Amino acid sequence: MNEQQRVMQIFQAYREVNQAFFQVMAKVAQKHGLTPLQLIVLRILKEFPDIKLMELSDKLNLGNSTTSGIVDRMVKAGIITRERTESDRRAMTLKLSDKGTTLWEESNDMRLMLLRPLLGLSEEDQQQFHRIQTEILTILKTIKGDVLHD
Structure with a gap:
């Protein structure tokens, strides 16, 4: 296997895992x-x-502005609340409403249930995966830093 094929194999594997995680998350979100x-x-x-x-x-x-739009819709749905801070009456803080807390707990429980089969990986495999992922992130962050400074 040449260099390009090896790089693409790593990239594709991460892409597929990322898509699979996103699909689980999307399923949980939609259900709620x-x-x-x-x-x-x-x-x-x-x-x-x-x-x-x-x-x-x-x-x-x-x-x-994008985040503000998301927050506006969630406030309107009663999922989160905006509150003025005591120290600066112009500043607003965000927090979960009771409805939002319940939604989080229910959705998180479902997400954990759906992802529980990942615990079938041996502890050794999990440690290896974590080690490799940390190495890949270190490499990618170095590349990102290099690209930004060019």
């Missing part, structure tokens, strides 16, 4: 009347309650 992106917002808000819009945008790697 959400989009996959809204499901990610729920996870972030669960992990970072009282997050500001700009911080959420950063975590989603989206612009503020």
Whole structure:
């Protein structure tokens, strides 16, 4: 196998795994009347309650206006709430509503149930996978840094 074929094999394998994970996430989101992106917002808000819009945008790697549109729809649906901060009355923080918390818990339980078969991998295979993934991420981050600095 030549260099190009080897690189493409690695790339294709990651692409297929990523698509499969996305399909599971999309199935879970759809089952709960959400989009996959809204499901990610729920996870972030669960992990970072009282997050500001700009911080959420950063975590989603989206612009503020795009994130604002997503948040507006989720507020309208009663899934998340906006609250003014005590320190700066102009600033708003986001958090899960009770409905949002329930949606997150139900969807996360379903996601974990669907992904549970991954635990069939031996601990050794999981460790190897993690080691290889870490190496690949290190390489890709180096490439990304090189490309940005050219």
